[in-house]
Amino acid sequence: MNFAVIGHPIRHSLSPVMHQANFDVGNHNHTYIALDIASAHFHHIKDIVSDKQLDGFNVTIPYKSAIIPFLDDIDEMAEMIGAVNTVKISDGRWTGYNTDGSGFVESLTQNFNLTDLTGLNVLILGAGGASRGVAYALQKAGAAVTVANRSRHRFDDWSFKVNNIDLTEVNKQVSHMDLIINTTPLGMTGFDAEVICDLALAKQSALVADIIYTPSVTPFLADARRHHLETMNGLDMFVNQGAQSFEIWTGLKADRHVMRTRVITAL
Ligand code: SKM
Structure with missing residues (x-):
């Protein structure tokens, strides 16, 4: 089978090496390429994909919402999030899924041994596309989610309800999270290092996560560690979203351990 990740730019993507590691260990003859599509050409997506004879693909920035009008079907989670990172092609029909949020939730079990999220008080900083996926998956798993953002307008196009607060309110809420x-x-490497939440106010049992994995310890996670809080970065979320895509495409279990090791080597 043939797979790809589609985005622009796409050079930095670790998906091809990560998926190849899983194909190798499973003795699969699949291929996985990175496809850079400039936005002026995105409307040719159907032709590009059929030319490459793809059986499925991942979608990354900036096309996670732009891909939706090209789908024949969309899974409930992806529809609510308003973003698709996985497309499965079967008998010519395109079905869209989102494995980013569910990949994050899976990483909570792996890193924090968190299995039952019912009633868990969660604070999410930021309201971009990734936040939407993580918030929806956590809420669906039973957590009580609060999302903080500098501008509340970001919530206007969210298709599910979430408790949203202004960033200036964050420090009043931290202690019960x-x-x-x-x-x-x-x-993230190349971005501002400002920490926008005072973790000195967090309870001692609070768990702290970042969806970034370059660097592996962000200033936010370093701050959490200084306060002796348990932390996790975004590496397992990335591995799990890819593993879940493979499982959607093939119905087979992906080898997360091999995929993770390959990503760490590439980093
Ligand atoms: O959601 C994922 C996507 O499936 C692949 C990816 C990448 O290759 O960098 C990043 C995320 O957007």
Whole structure:
């Protein structure tokens, strides 16, 4: 089978090496390429995909919403999030899924041993596309989610309800949060390193996550560690979203361990 990741730019993507590692260990003869499509050509997506004879593909920035009008079907989670990162092609029909949020939720079990999220108080910093996926998946799993953003307008086009607050309110809410997640690009290599939440106010049992994995310890996670809080970065979310895509495409279990090791080597 043939797969790809579609985005622009796409050179930085670790999806091809990560998926190849899983194909190798499973003795699969599949291919996985990175396809850079400039926005002026995105409307040719159907022809590009059929030319490459793809059986499925991942979608990354900036096309996670733009792909939706080209789909024949969309899974409930992807529809609510308003973003698709996985497309499965079967008998010519395109079905869209979102594995980013569910990949994040899966990583909570792996890193924090968190299985039952019912009633968990979660604070999410940032209201971009990634935040939407993480917020919806957590809410669906039973967590009580609060999302903080500098501009409240960002919530206008969310298709599900979430408790939303202004960033200036964050420090009043931190003390009763069980899980605090950064989904802003702050702290990513090449971005501002500002920490926008005072973790000195967090309870001692609070878990702190960042969806960034370069650097592996963001200033936010370093701050959490200084306050002796348990932390996790975005590496497992990335691995899990890819593993879940493979599982949607093939119905087979992906080898997360091999995929993770390959990504760490590439980093
Ligand atoms: O959602 C994922 C996407 O499936 C692949 C990706 C990448 O290759 O960098 C990043 C995320 O957007």
